[in-house]
Amino acid sequence: MNIDHFKPATVYTIYIAATPEKVWQALTMSEFSRKYFFGNAVEIDLKVGGAYIVRTPDGALHISGEVIECDPPRKLTITFNVNWPELIEKLGPTLVSYEIEPAGDAVRLTMTESHDRPLSDDILSGGRQGWPAILSSLKSLLETGEPLVIKMQPPQRMLAALKEMGIKTP
Amino acid sequence: MPKPEFIYVTYIETTPEKLWHALTDGNFTERYWFGARLRSDWTVGSSFEMVRSDGTVSDAGKVVECDPPRRLAYTFVNQSDKYRNEFPALATFVLEPYGKLVKLTLTHQGFAEGSKFFQGISKGWPAILSSLKSILETGQPLDIPYAALKLDS
Numbered sequence: 001m002n003i004d005h006f007k008p009a010t011v012y013t014i015y016i017a018a019t020p021e022k023v024w025q026a027l028t029m030s031e032f033s034r035k036y037f038f039g040n041a042v043e044i045d046l047k048v049g050g051a052y053i054v055r056t057p058d059g060a061l062h063i064s065g066e067v068i069e070c071d072p073p074r075k076l077t078i079t080f081n082v083n084w085p086e087l088i089e090k091l092g093p094t095l096v097s098y099e100i101e102p103a104g105d106a107v108r109l110t111m112t113e114s115h116d117r118p119l120s121d122d123i124l125s126g127g128r129q130g131w132p133a134i135l136s137s138l139k140s141l142l143e144t145g146e147p148l149v150i151k152m153q154p155p156q157r158m159l160a161a162l163k164e165m166g167i168k169t170p
Numbered sequence: 171m172p173k174p175e176f177i178y179v180t181y182i183e184t185t186p187e188k189l190w191h192a193l194t195d196g197n198f199t200e201r202y203w204f205g206a207r208l209r210s211d212w213t214v215g216s217s218f219e220m221v222r223s224d225g226t227v228s229d230a231g232k233v234v235e236c237d238p239p240r241r242l243a244y245t246f247v248n249q250s251d252k253y254r255n256e257f258p259a260l261a262t263f264v265l266e267p268y269g270k271l272v273k274l275t276l277t278h279q280g281f282a283e284g285s286k287f288f289q290g291i292s293k294g295w296p297a298i299l300s301s302l303k304s305i306l307e308t309g310q311p312l313d314i315p316y317a318a319l320k321l322d323s
Binding site: 013015144151163 | 178179180181182184267269270271296297300301303304307308310312313314315318319
């Protein structure tokens with residue numbers, strides 16, 4: 001898949017007292033992701049073209065995608081498509097890239113969410129609400145052994161915008 | 171072109187009072203803020219300064235809002251020649267209880283188009299606020315070398 005025409009819409013950077021390998025594991029292993037990603041399990045076939053899947057706590061398919069770049073423990077790029085009817089047809093695919101760089105004894109993790117077309121701030125607000133919570137909890141998990149307990153409200157602004165576009169949401 | 175604006179949200183396992191102290195006590199900021207002591211009497215209209223370990227002032231501005239432990243806002247700009255044509259932009263911290271956590275939202279706005287200082291703060295804040303979260307949750311700040319921010323790239 002050619003990703004040259006994707007443009008960054010949301011960038012979140014966080015520094016973590018951990019090794020690049022530990023951060024890589026936390027991003028790619030379901031036993032970690034269940035703890036910090038609202039109970040969701042990440043399943044990934046770690047090779048370019050491999051499948052990327054996120055399942056909700058009850059096992060349902062929530063996000064599906066494909067591995068675009070895989071350079072452990074430095075860079076992982078995946079397509080990240082929420083499994084709601086007509087979402088990908090109307091909004092296009094979502095690309096998520098994680099970059100892991102050493103910064104002294106810590107690690108800088110940069111998440112970039114990109115799209116192949118301009119999307120409104122209303123549509124983007126869902127990701128902008130979710131990423132800081134997910135990545136704050138990932139940092140706490142790696143530094144303290146315990147994730148954060150974040151009871152997030154549904155992203156109402158995004159859901160309303162999707163509904164207006166005729167995209168059905170759960 | 172929209173005006174440059176930096177927004178950062180993080181969730182911290184602490185209380186609003188401890189987070190407020192961490193944001194306003196110079197002895198505490200020195201431990202996680204690349205050695206900077208914040209100096210102010212935190213009264214609206216008073217001066218706000220970031221003081222280096224050698225006593226020189228790196229950044230200066232004014233306190234705009236102070237409502238402990240909920241909202242804190244101040245302006246500042248770096249005093250080096252590199253930014254001599256820039257004016258102080260407004261940094262606003264909002265602290266909200268969130269279950270057993272605190273949601274911290276920083277909005278830094280009021281930069282001119284093409285502001286170099288904006289490029290600098292965009293790289294600095296994630297490091298400072300990550301280190302703040304670490305020190306409140308683990309007792310230890312992060313040891314991030316200033317050079318790792320790649321401010322010039």
